[in-house]
Amino acid sequence: MNVMKNNNRICDILGIQYPIVQAAMSWITDAKMVASVSNAGGMGVLGPNAGAEFEGSKKISTEERLRNELRKIKSLTDKPFAVNIFSPDEGTDDTYTQTVLNIFLEEGIQTFLSVGFVNKKLFRQIKDHNATLIHRELTPTPEAAKMAESEGADIIIATGYDEGGWIPQNQIGTFSIVPTIVDAVDIPVMATGGINDIRGVRAAFALGAEGVYVGTRFIVSEECPASDITKQDIIRSKAKDLVFVSSLQRSTPHKLARELESMYKNGMSPDEEMSLRPGMLEGKLDEGIVSVNTAINVITEVKSCEDIVKELMADFIK
Known part of the structure; x- marks a missing residue:
């Protein structure tokens, strides 16, 4: 099955060669990885906590760290890239989002990926700067997709329960x-959740998606700053072994993940967010969690971002 189309709206909107966007993953999507995906013809996205080092290293401010990463990306690629920004529910504290947004706007960012909720204020500020807006609702619904479209979103990401994160x-x-989601809006939709090889890409396009948003597969790339221990853990692990550490995340099964799973099953609300750094970035598997999608069985080796893009986008390469 060849899913290649002569005109792809996502490629046209984002100015990229192939309709594949690298997911923004906390701690492990830094400048090098972002630039590598963009240079390969897709779009890299700078993730939360990008550029953070190991515990005990020199502490720098969020502003300094973000500006450093953005400038590194610009030095490594002249291709389009995006930044991730949390879109809080309206009426909640948006101080951090506003701080980060101001930095991004000052740095001339042209493509934003908002994750969370439809926030009219944030959307308006982004669109007032003539920037492109991709929106990913945490829990997608047709109603939320229509609202995002009406508030100026250019692309919607439809997230399936199969996803990591x-x-x-x-x-x-x-x-x-x-x-x-495809049936609910007129703007193009990207699919995410368990897309780790070309079969997942073809399935997404058969369902009406015009692009894919890929995270877990890019963790197991040469350029990803995740620990080599973490990458090998993902290769060795199987979907059947994944455990729920909360209602929000799965993990490969190790000591802390098992403890969080037990707490979750017993009705407690563990805070798993700070467990991502040791598990994902530092490779301390028993001290953290490794959050991945349910299609990890098909990931069998570490490859370059370029090779991953070529593999997943083979139907689009002339």
């Missing part, structure tokens, strides 16, 4: 949610 709370799989 923060899992949607409606427990609807990628195969079900993608056509639901």
